[in-house]
Amino acid sequence: MTEYEPVIGIEVHAELLTNSKMFCSCPVEFGGEPNTRTCPVCLGLPGSLPVPNRRAIEFVIRASLALNCEVKEYSDFYRKNYFYPDLPKNYQISQYDNPIGRNGWIDITVDGTVKRIGIRRVHIEEDAGKLIHASMGEESLIDYNRGGLALMEIVTEADIRSAEEA
Numbered sequence: 001m002t003e004y005e006p007v008i009g010i011e012v013h014a015e016l017l018t019n020s021k022m023f024c025s026c027p028v029e030f031g032g033e034p035n036t037r038t039c040p041v042c043l044g045l046p047g048s049l050p051v052p053n054r055r056a057i058e059f060v061i062r063a064s065l066a067l068n069c070e071v072k073e074y075s076d077f078y079r080k081n082y083f084y085p086d087l088p089k090n091y092q093i094s095q096y097d098n099p100i101g102r103n104g105w106i107d108i109t110v111d112g113t114v115k116r117i118g119i120r121r122v123h124i125e126e127d128a129g130k131l132i133h134a135s136m137g138e139e140s141l142i143d144y145n146r147g148g149l150a151l152m153e154i155v156t157e158a159d160i161r162s163a164e165e166a
Contacts (some may be wrong), residue, residue, distance in 0.1 A: 009120075014152045015127070016056045022126045022150035023050030023093060034143035039156055042126075042148035044089025046118055052077070056102070056124060056150035064101025064122045064151060075100050077124075078121035087101035099123035117165075118157030125151050 018028060024041035064071050075098045079091035099139035101122035108113050126148040132141040160166050 009158035010156045012154045015148040021148035037145040060100045060125045067104040069101030069104030094125035095123035119158045120155045
């Protein structure tokens, strides 16, 4: 019988602790009445224009440097199209071709041995709304307050070979 070796890459999403959402000035606070922290930008209404959150970009630059990434002088955002009920715009603003950080690494120690794990990319994207399934699955409610929150995504290379390394 052939032995198999695990080959693992990890994708981590972390909410950035900003005072406002990624592309609008709506406040970021947990709780509150559903759908009270929204605006034309985070709902994707026609004519509304997103403005990037400077603090979120600064956080991702810092994280990229901490992960030994190349930090790009130029980065851009694009719209990933989705058709989900918790995404009122039917797209998510994200980065792909030009992430803020790329080609980094982090060293881990497993059983006294240092191993380097590659970091493919560190980029920003916005969160979706929150689906709430109620009444034993007979109805679903949507709270858009979370929609547009700033998220940092860190993607490793597939350098991990065990659960312990992960």
